[in-house]
Amino acid sequence: MTEQPVYLGDTVIDTLSQQDYNGRCKPWTEKREAITNSALSASGWYGPGAYLAWLMPAYATALSTIWHSKCSEKHPDIDPGMTAVVFVLVSTLPIIGPLTRLSWQEDDVEVEIDPHFPRTVKEWTWETFRFLCHTVVYAVLSEPYLEPLVLLAVYVLLNGIRCSITDLSPPTTRILPTVYSQRFNISLYDAQYDSKTGKQIPIPRKVIHAVVAAILRFQIVCLEVGVPASQMLIIATEATRKAINSEEFVKTIQNRTHVQVRMLPKDEEGVVGAWGIASGFSDIEGLAIDLGGGSMQMTWIVSHAGDVRISSKGSISFPYGAAALTQKLEALTKGKDEDEAAKAKEQFRQEMTSQFRRAWEDLEIPERLVNKAKKEGGFQLYLSGGGFRGWGYLLLYLHQVRGEYYPISIINGYTVGKKDFENTEVLKKVAKTAKDIFRVSDRRRKQVPSVAFLVNVLAKAIPHGIKEAHFCQGGVREGALYRKILPVIRQQDPLQVATMNFARGSAQAMAFMAFSSIPRPTKDRSFPHSISPHVIQAFANILYAHATMSKETAATAALYSTSTGVLAEAHGIPHADRARLALMLQERYGGELPPREMDFKKSLRSLLTPEEIWWTRYLGKLGLVISRVYPTGVIDPSRPRAMPRARWANDLGKKKNKQGIELKVSLQKVGFDPTRLKQELEADLKKIRKVGKRKHWIGGRDGWGMKVEVLLVEEDLL
Numbered sequence: 128m129t130e131q132p133v134y135l136g137d138t139v140i141d142t143l144s145q146q147d148y149n150g151r152c153k154p155w156t157e158k159r160e161a162i163t164n165s166a167l168s169a170s171g172w173y174g175p176g177a178y179l180a181w182l183m184p185a186y187a188t189a190l191s192t193i194w195h196s197k198c199s200e201k202h203p204d205i206d207p208g209m210t211a212v213v214f215v216l217v218s219t220l221p222i223i224g225p226l227t228r229l230s231w232q233e234d235d236v237e238v239e240i241d242p243h244f245p246r247t248v249k250e251w252t253w254e255t256f257r258f259l260c261h262t263v264v265y266a267v268l269s270e271p272y273l274e275p276l277v278l279l280a281v282y283v284l285l286n287g288i289r290c291s292i293t294d295l296s297p298p299t300t301r302i303l304p305t306v307y308s309q310r311f312n313i314s315l316y317d318a319q320y321d322s323k324t325g326k327q328i329p330i331p332r333k334v335i336h337a338v339v340a341a342i343l344r345f346q347i348v349c350l351e352v353g354v355p356a357s358q359m360l361i362i363a364t365e366a367t368r369k370a371i372n373s374e375e376f377v378k379t380i381q382n383r384t385h386v387q388v389r390m391l392p393k394d395e396e397g398v399v400g401a402w403g404i405a406s407g408f409s410d411i412e413g414l415a416i417d418l419g420g421g422s423m424q425m426t427w428i429v430s431h432a433g434d435v436r437i438s439s440k441g442s443i444s445f446p447y448g449a450a451a452l453t454q455k456l457e458a459l460t461k462g463k464d465e466d467e468a469a470k471a472k473e474q475f476r477q478e479m480t481s482q483f484r485r486a487w488e489d490l491e492i493p494e495r496l497v498n499k500a501k502k503e504g505g506f507q508l509y510l511s512g513g514g515f516r517g518w519g520y521l522l523l524y525l526h527q528v529r530g531e532y533y534p535i536s537i538i539n540g541y542t543v544g545k546k547d548f549e550n551t552e553v554l555k556k557v558a559k560t561a562k563d564i565f566r567v568s569d570r571r572r573k574q575v576p577s578v579a580f581l582v583n584v585l586a587k588a589i590p591h592g593i594k595e596a597h598f599c600q601g602g603v604r605e606g607a608l609y610r611k612i613l614p615v616i617r618q619q620d621p622l623q624v625a626t627m628n629f630a631r632g633s634a635q636a637m638a639f640m641a642f643s644s645i646p647r648p649t650k651d652r653s654f655p656h657s658i659s660p661h662v663i664q665a666f667a668n669i670l671y672a673h674a675t676m677s678k679e680t681a682a683t684a685a686l687y688s689t690s691t692g693v694l695a696e697a698h699g700i701p702h703a704d705r706a707r708l709a710l711m712l713q714e715r716y717g718g719e720l721p722p723r724e725m726d727f728k729k730s731l732r733s734l735l736t737p738e739e740i741w742w743t744r745y746l747g748k749l750g751l752v753i754s755r756v757y758p759t760g761v762i763d764p765s766r767p768r769a770m771p772r773a774r775w776a777n778d779l780g781k782k783k784n785k786q787g788i789e790l791k792v793s794l795q796k797v798g799f800d801p802t803r804l805k806q807e808l809e810a811d812l813k814k815i816r817k818v819g820k821r822k823h824w825i826g827g828r829d830g831w832g833m834k835v836e837v838l839l840v841e842e843d844l845l
Contacts, residue, residue: 325454361388396417416509418449443489453577517578523538536565640749686724706734710744775787792839
């Protein structure tokens with residue numbers, strides 16, 4: 128029977144409330160009649176309230192289940208069958224709600240009711256409890272599916288076309304982990320110029336079809352990986368923007384792929400590129416220059432803890448991309464003798480210089496950056512784009528063949544000084560004569576003279592000069608992704624984030640032990656700031672990553688972990704931090720290496736100061752001791768075993784006249800120790816003492832180091 132709507136006036140409500148207050152409790156027969164026949168004969172929640180209480184969790188369940196179904200629709204990792212099971216189980220609870228709201232008692236049986244806790248309050252309490260139970264059940268059943276992979280596909284129409292799939296799910300969002308990446312051998316800029324006349328022509332139909340085919344192949348990969356269509360992004364830049372048939376090109380892509388093409392305006396392209404540069408570092412201050420194939424973008428950038436600031440004017444674009452500049456210089460010298468060609472190039476050089484200096488004024492570089500450049504002897508340059516990366520790989524090649532052995536072949540974070548960066552004649556000669564150059568294609572080799580021309584102009588045009596050049600992997604693709612990340616995620620340190628997946632349960636507590644083993648700074652002495660807290664936390668995170676390996680491989684694998692091992696692909700880590708962490712980890716596993724690996728260790732050390740090297744040894748040996756005390760990487764707070772403390776000391780040694788560190792390790796005092804922990808710990812602590820021996824100082828007995836005195840005492844730590 129269908130229940131007719133009933134208006135409950137104040138009198139009726141008062142009557143029902145009084146009935147509840149008096150403890151009225153209907154037997155089963157009366158309740159059944161009350162619910163099916165008349166709302167007015169039911170007390171409290173037995174009438175319309177019963178249905179209202181049923182509808183509330185029912186609607187909540189329906190909405191949450193719809194959301195869950197949407198997740199399974201877009202993410203293949205979510206089993207639709209499990210979604211159906213969740214829906215049935217959770218929906219059953221509110222469906223039987225009206226029955227559970229009846230007081231199941233037999234006829235003619237008295238029930239005691241607390242007069243201070245009326246039935247309406249009891250029903251609300253019971254309803255709240257039931258809702259919480261529903262929520263818990265739903266959360267338990269759905270937990271494996273609540274955080275699916277957040278995959279974003281980006282297809283960038285630069286001069287060279289690139290596509291990638293990035294996993295933006297926590298906890299590694301900050302380092303933009305790449306799931307898939309490919310570069311297609313299509314040059315949009317070169318395709319727009321006639322090889323015989325050099326005049327600009329529309330993008331040929333065969334090139335358009337090749338681009339569309341490449342995107343369609345990429346969409347198949349996206350489908351296989353599980354990227355939803357709504358998470359695919361196509362970005363077009365200078366090469367597309369300046370094409371004669373740009374509109375036709377874009378429309379063809381959109382019609383065939385059903386994905387909207389986002390055309391970046393000239394000024395925004397540089398802004399997005401600057402964000403890409405910022406993604407590759409924790410903290411940067413300087414000039415950001417992106418050298419693509421068709422254009423060059425310039426701005427200033429300041430990025431600290433994820434807060435990125437650039438010029439209010441955005442960026443300034445110049446038609447001096449690597450491919451465009453190569454073509455321009457060829458056109459200037461074509462059909463001219465040597466003197467005329469030199470004169471034409473010099474005139475063009477002056478034109479570029481004046482444009483750069485005007486841009487300098489328009490960008491309104493902060494006074495703080497200018498003063499810093501004056502003080503330090505030049506600006507820090509952060510360089511991205513294929514043209515500059517090719518220049519960086521040339522420099523890296525030189526640093527690995529001319530008697531040096533630069534240890535890390537990752538372009539992001541690679542830094543060179545002014546002298547090497549501006550040594551254009553040597554680099555042009557190498558590009559012309561060397562047989563094979565790592566990561567430098569024949570096409571890039573042809574562009575080296577034009578990039579050298581640009582570097583020479585920049586060196587003279589930038590006021591106060593160039594101090595250092597930092598090469599960056601980040602560009603438009605990384606910038607588009609990095610801008611999507613929340614500021615609280617951007618402020619995370621890349622090295623610390625990259626090691627989070629390796630962290631054991633007590634990684635933070637172990638980092639605290641490492642911090643406790645470093646004396647507090649004084650007016651005269653302090654721990655080097657270059658070994659940041661993030662590096663130490665990363666060390667604690669990855670302390671056990673190679674623990675299952677044999678003694679003959681663990682130290683070697685740890686030494687290579689940051690350059691070619693488990694952390695090699697992590698985005699945003701400076702080379703110096705890679706070296707610091709690698710050296711710490713190698714010492715953590717005993718420090719013993721086969722002879723062939725000693726050169727690599729030496730080359731890693733060459734990136735650091737003697738002081739930093741000594742401290743990496745000290746912290747590495749400390750990590751070894753911690754891993755021996757806590758072999759599983761778990762510290763029970765209620766049962767601590769050891770706690771270190773350190774201070775600067777001036778009374779060390781037999782004669783009490785040496786300066787150094789006094790490391791006091793407190794061991795939990797026990798009446799009986801069958802594990803012989805104290806004896807084992809005393810043997811391990813000798814390794815830390817050896818770091819302070821003069822013969823182990825960095826550079827020999829007259830090198831950098833300090834004495835380390837280690838005291839082991841038994842105390843009550845509880």
